[in-house]
Amino acid sequence: MHVTGTHFTHFADRTDAGRRLAARLGHVGGPGTVVVALPRGGVPVAAVVARALDAPLDICVIRKLGVPYQPELGMGAIGEDGVRVLNEQVIRLASVTDGQLAEVERRERAELERRARRYRGDRPSADVRGRTVVVVDDGIATGSTARAACRIVRARGAARVVLAVPVAPRDWTDRLEEVADELVCVDTPSPFFAIGEFYADFSQTEDAEVLRLLSEARERERERGREQERAREKERERESDPGSPATASAGVDRELVLPAAGVRLAGRLTVPPDARGVVVFAHGSGSGRHSPRNRYVAEYLNRAGLATLLFDLLTEAEEADRRNVFDVGLLGSRLTSVARQLNSGSDAPPESGTVPGTDAPPESATVPETRGLPLGLFGASTGAAAALHTAAELGPAVRAVVSRGGRPDLAGAEVLGRVSAPTLLVVGSLDTAVLDLNRRAGSRLRCESELSVVPHATHLFEEPGTLDQVAELARNWFLHHLPERGSGAGNP
Structure with missing residues (x-):
């Protein structure tokens, strides 16, 4: 049983x-x-x-x-x-x-059936077997x-159940540890009287909002399926004509595996149509490609x-050792290896096996979709030091670097002095250390650099609107410093 939680705050x-x-x-x-929501309040x-x-x-x-x-005051619950x-x-x-x-249960059973019909219609529940x-x-x-x-999702065949809530009483783990494999909570305040006291706005969630959110999620799922089909079609085209270069107008969103220093690193590559540059995200811990904050910024870019590449600098086994x-x-050496492959057009043969954590086969080390795109690096946590290490190694091939709540100091004075890429350091005003x-x-950097402090933000930029400011700052920095395709971008 794994439990995650922090201290009291209002939402x-x-x-x-x-x-x-x-x-x-992000780790799940x-x-x-x-993701399975409890309507109605859990759906937003x-x-x-x-x-x-x-x-x-x-x-x-x-x-x-x-x-x-x-x-x-709940004396129990019924479900599907x-x-x-x-x-x-x-x-x-x-x-x-x-x-x-019996009377309360009869009344609530009728309401349960009504809501199930209204929210789901004739559609079956999601297939959670083995997931x-x-x-x-x-x-x-x-x-x-x-x-x-x-209990319901477990009975439906879920392989692992994670119960996640924003707020709960201090003793919630004692009550629920036997029904979930992992419990995740943002706050466990004491005293605790009611959920609503920890929300500035706890107004009732109406059926219309539930239906809207579910509809939007289904549309995203359909679009994801369409994108996967388009990617498969593109892959079939490349396989039928291996010598043809990737076109600038093709959009791509795919999982891939890149070899680096004897290990295989899983990543997520997204290339919008007519991309003007590629930004590689580096996070010090593993599962970097699943980091919600990095994904949020990547979607903004x-x-x-x-284009963006989110990937794991560490394997799952390596992440367990915090020294890594x-x-x-x-x-830094792994990030450098990956950065070289994005523009090198390496002809390394495809690796065998599967993408870690998926059933998908890995792609070749070649990344034709990013060939010729100017390169930027986005580092978070100790990944910021890795990004600066790579910028120092690759010199003018790296056109811009952005650090979000990072530890550039860990790169060391010698590396910082060799960085030539324009570098933006973004830190929350409340993240004082x-x-x-x-x-x-920043004082040791000899390149163009800027320190941008986001007001009222802590280390993780969890406060409303603060991550949007990070994304906007990063977008502006990269658009300003990454040259247009074909205007003299160098290759690593």
Whole structure:
């Protein structure tokens, strides 16, 4: 059982709560993940999480069984597939009779069936067999509804169940650890009286909003399928004519594996039509390609016409040793190797096996879609030091570097002095220790550089609007410093 949580904070609304929760769930993203929301209040939270994880969104309709004379106090819950969970302690203390319990259950069962028909229509529930299921609600009070939801998805064949909520009481793990493989919570404040007290806006989620969010998620899923089919078609075209170069107008979104120093690193390559540059994201920990914050910034850059590669600098086994996260030499050498392959047109043969964490076969080390594109680097955490290490190694081939809440100081004075690429250091104003380290590192840079401080932001840029500012700063920096395709961009 793995548990993630921090300390008390207020959420602006359910969307804000979803952003903060998504920031803690990057490690569970991937093709095998499904996000399941508890309607209605859990749907706005889960919609943000599903988008950040690039995962399908489904619902698990649960109805709380409230004490007759105090409906907000749950004495149990019922769910789809006939699941029924009772809190015997609450029933006993509230002196609820069998007749009262039966009447509440009858009424809630009718409402459950109505909502299931309204939200899902004739569509079946998502197939979760053998997959990781992230169960999301807007908070935990007694835990009855969450317990029922976890039991349902487990009964439907989920291989792994992650229960994720923005806020819960301190003892929530004691109540729910046996129904989930992992518990993730942003805040566990004390005292705890009601979920709504931790939201500035906890207004009721209406059916119309639930239907809208589910419809948008289904459309994203259909578009994902269309993109995959287009990518497969492009791949078939390349296979039928291996000598033809990738065209500048082709859009690409695919998983790939790149060899680097004896290991295979999984990544996600997105190339919008007529891309004007490519930005490689470096994160010090593993699963960098699933980082919700990096994915958010990458999507922002994609909309601006920049290609992005998000990949894992460490393998899953290596990440377990925290010393590797701070091994800048290791991280930098791998990033340099990957950066060279983006523009080199290497003819290395395809590797055998599968993409880690997926059933997909790896691609060749050749990345024809990025050939000739000017190169930028985006580093987060210790990945910022790795980015500067690569910029120093590749010289003018790297056209721009952006660091988000990074540790450029770990690159060392000698490396910092050799960086020629224009470098932007972005730090939250409330991240005082890292801000001071960035100021010191910035003073050692001999290239064009700038320190941009995002007001009211902490280290993870979880505060409303702060990550948007990071994305905008990065976009402007790259667009300003990456030359247009064909205007003299160098190759690593």
